[in-house]
Amino acid sequence: MTAVVRAEGLTKYYGRRRGLEDLTLEIRPGEVFGYLGPNGAGKTTTIRLLLDVIRPTRGHVTVLGAGSREAAVRARIGYLPGELALEGRERARDYLAFLARVRGGVPPARIRALAERLDADLSVPMRKLSKGNKQKVGLIQAFMHEPELLVLDEPTGGLDPLVQQEFLAMVREVRASGRTVLMSSHVLAEVEHVSDRVGIVRAGRLVAVENVAALREKAVRRVELHFDAPVPAEAFAGLPGVRELRVEGAALSCTIDGRPDALVKAAARFTVVHLVSEEPDLEEIFLTYYSEEGRDDDRQEPA
């Protein structure tokens, strides 16, 4: 299987300002790749390089098997810019029709269906659209020609929660049909439920690429156990991955780094009446990549 996106040593400087440094990355067919990083990390820079809006200082990138400079391949890409500008007296419907025509044609019924799904009014002149409605038009134009690759730069900005859910459902459908999605975000929570892998950029460098499942496994989660009788604290001391341990009578609380296996085996010697395990907070592990200590901790951990 050839990669849908393959970047090798991709580097972009804006004058002397660094946008992206030495990005090497492969995105596989059929996956949803979440591209994460705080503002100014280099997400938009990467995406604009993929679409040939800007040109790399060094390195190169192929998209759908072709060099990014080849115009024809862009008919097979759907792109939502991070700062989508829609202006003028033209109605959104007419603008979508224009984009569809240039990309080789889209059945009008599909545009209508998407508009209905996202609850977008396409009869309004574009300059009168609210931010949320512009974003909806942006999503419609990105999805409407059923592209093999969707590149979405911070797609959920400005959308209300209901529409966000609908959008995530659309992303899942794209994956189910075997197509590929690259979406960026500065909040993991936005992408963790649809992404297969996430890449984390910081200050222009890709610092980690993780399976979301593996990230979950690594994630810190709070666990509470309640027993039928008081338990000795020593029985739980020194368990691997267990931190912030507190034992008070018959109740135990702690955080777990990684697998809960050791804790479960230790607890099994007593009678457990109640167990509470919070959803792993991926945000937290995500944030550890952003502090130097966090990264050091990471390295010491046996994988």
Place this chain on the structure above:
Amino acid sequence: MIAKSLRDFRRSLIWWAIGISAFMTMYLGIYPSIRENPDLYGAQALAKFPGALRDLMGGLQDMTSGAGYLQSVVYQLFVPMLFAVCAMLVANRALAQPEEAGTLELVVTLPVARRRLLLERFAAFALGLLAVAVVTLLVTWALAEGVALGVGADRLIAAHIGVYLVGLFFGSLTLAAGAASGRRAPSLALAGVWAVLGYVVVTVGQNVEAVAWLKWISPFHYYAAGRPLYQGLPVGDYLVLAGASAVLVLTAVLAFDRRDVGV
């Protein structure tokens, strides 16, 4: 693509066509009263104007003949300048303005090569300007007939083609500057300064040796030197204007093709 750009330009093109036509109507409308009063507007009367002003208006030798009047008040300064400004503004709408507004980003990610995108936008601009030229030519011709100006349609066409080519030149210049810089105001400033200085060196400056040679890079020289209204189509001069526009568009293509958009 061309049709879409033309639709984007439509409003401003219509307003320019109306504006220039109104200008023509106003000035050609008063021609009869000027013809009736040769002592007010005749050669002796005009000689009283300050020399520099006369130079700026192309000499003002003759206001009472149809061709002289038309040349002095219409084709000398105002109409070519109006066309130049119209062309600069519309050419800016083709590239630099959408780039500054951010709407160009999505357009360059369409499956259309950069070179083709630019050429199509230029074609839309050139066609739009041509439409303004044709409309205003028809208006001028109708008015000229109406006030019995006595200037043949062939001469009007010759002068109007020159006006169109001047516009085309300044539009191409603005487009090239916008294609290279992506910025609207500097492109407009460059073309505007070139237009004003270009006009000054072929009028007031023609007798000042230090600047007179600059006429070779002034589009107005190639427009006016052949006196199209009096002598018909100056083919060679017009080909220079068209060629210069072609070179500018080529520059624009090359510059736009190698540049980051929207940074």
